[in-house]
Amino acid sequence: MKVEEVMNKKxxxxxxxxxxxxxIERMVDKRIRSxxxxxxxxxxxxxxxxxxxIVFKIINKNLNPGKIKVGEITSKPLVCVTKDMPIEHVMALxxxxxxxxxxxxxxxxxxxxxxxxxxxxxxxxxxxxxxRGA
Amino acid sequence: MGLKNxxxxxxxxxxxxxxxxxxxxxxxxxCTTLKAAIKNRDEDLLSNVSDLEREGDIVRxxxxxxxxEGAFLPFLRPNICRFVEIVDNALDVTKDAAIEYTDLWLDExxxxxxxxxxxxxxxxxxxxxxxxxxLSGPDDLREKSLAIRIYExxxxxxxxxxxxxxxxxxxxxxWEGKILSDFIHDLTSTSDLIEDASDYxxxxxxxxx
Numbered sequence: 001m002k003v004e005e006v007m008n009k010k011x012x013x014x015x016x017x018x019x020x021x022x023x024i025e026r027m028v029d030k031r032i033r034s035x036x037x038x039x040x041x042x043x044x045x046x047x048x049x050x051x052x053x054i055v056f057k058i059i060n061k062n063l064n065p066g067k068i069k070v071g072e073i074t075s076k077p078l079v080c081v082t083k084d085m086p087i088e089h090v091m092a093l094x095x096x097x098x099x100x101x102x103x104x105x106x107x108x109x110x111x112x113x114x115x116x117x118x119x120x121x122x123x124x125x126x127x128x129x130x131x132r133g134a
Numbered sequence: 135m136g137l138k139n140x141x142x143x144x145x146x147x148x149x150x151x152x153x154x155x156x157x158x159x160x161x162x163x164x165c166t167t168l169k170a171a172i173k174n175r176d177e178d179l180l181s182n183v184s185d186l187e188r189e190g191d192i193v194r195x196x197x198x199x200x201x202x203e204g205a206f207l208p209f210l211r212p213n214i215c216r217f218v219e220i221v222d223n224a225l226d227v228t229k230d231a232a233i234e235y236t237d238l239w240l241d242e243x244x245x246x247x248x249x250x251x252x253x254x255x256x257x258x259x260x261x262x263x264x265x266x267x268x269l270s271g272p273d274d275l276r277e278k279s280l281a282i283r284i285y286e287x288x289x290x291x292x293x294x295x296x297x298x299x300x301x302x303x304x305x306x307x308x309w310e311g312k313i314l315s316d317f318i319h320d321l322t323s324t325s326d327l328i329e330d331a332s333d334y335x336x337x338x339x340x341x342x343x
Contacts, residue, residue, distance in 0.1 A: 121284045128261060
């Protein structure tokens with residue numbers, strides 16, 4: 001199965017100057033676990049902020065999410081994959097870098113996002129279809 | 135001979151099983167046709183969905199008649215009939231969605247989401263066919279059923295976003311809003327019914343043990 005079949009094309013973006021509290025609100029409202037962080041300027045690159053970052057870097061350290069900027073805890077650079085990449089390759093990347101999300105890049109643009117849950121679901125569907133070894 | 139072999143039984147049973155596969159195949163074709171019709175705004179394809187539903191009605195009548203003529207052990211018959219009815223209901227709502235779409239003009243984003251829902255429904259239907267095959271084979275029904283639930287979850291997510299977005303859309307009059315609401319409801323009901331049919335397969339599978 002290819003990345004294209006499991007990726008999510010709906011991506012939510014946030015500015016690096018927004019507060020972590022803004023990011024939390026957005027995640028709760030949209031029922032998502034990560035936000036793509038826009039570049040600060042032309043020299044900058046996209047980043048990613050996840051629930052995991054917020055819990056470990058802010059909440060667990062008793063820091064105030066309303067006073068910390070998203071840009072301060074953003075993970076960069078992003079691990080990118082292509083639409084035609086097999087999901088087995090994505091799994092290997094996730095394991096290697098110990099991450100739960102990769103970005104689908106198309107000619108320097110963000111085309112989608114693939115979470116570890118999407119990969120698991122895709123893999124189970126592939127197995128049920130009988131196109132993957134039991 | 136185990137009960138699983140009894141499920142296949144004799145000639146009558148095999149005939150019914152073949153017709154049930156044909157019935158599910160018609161549902162898969164209806165979903166695939168609806169997807170293409172939505173994507174390309176094709177009126178001919180939309181009317182093909184109605185033709186497939188009518189053909190499905192004929193096959194359903196034949197299946198039910200064969201069952202009442204004595205195919206399958208009596209304790210299996212109600213669940214098999216119920217399964218066939220659910221697949222038929224899925225065909226009905228797919229046809230209703232196709233009819234409603236003839237009166238709708240959707241923006242590109244909504245159209246893409248609707249085509250994606252029809253595409254996932256088609257994939258669910260293909261998986262239902264694979265799951266049905268496990269009743270007479272060694273494969274695990276549980277994993278096919280899980281795949282169907284994963285697909286259904288995906289449709290739910292798209293539906294949730296779609297409805298949220300459509301609530302902000304201004305409609306010209308009551309009927310435009312009603313047709314749009316009915317269309318989304320029917321389009322997303324196909325997958326609900328396929329999931330129900332998959333649950334019934336589990337019941338049939340348990341009763342075969």
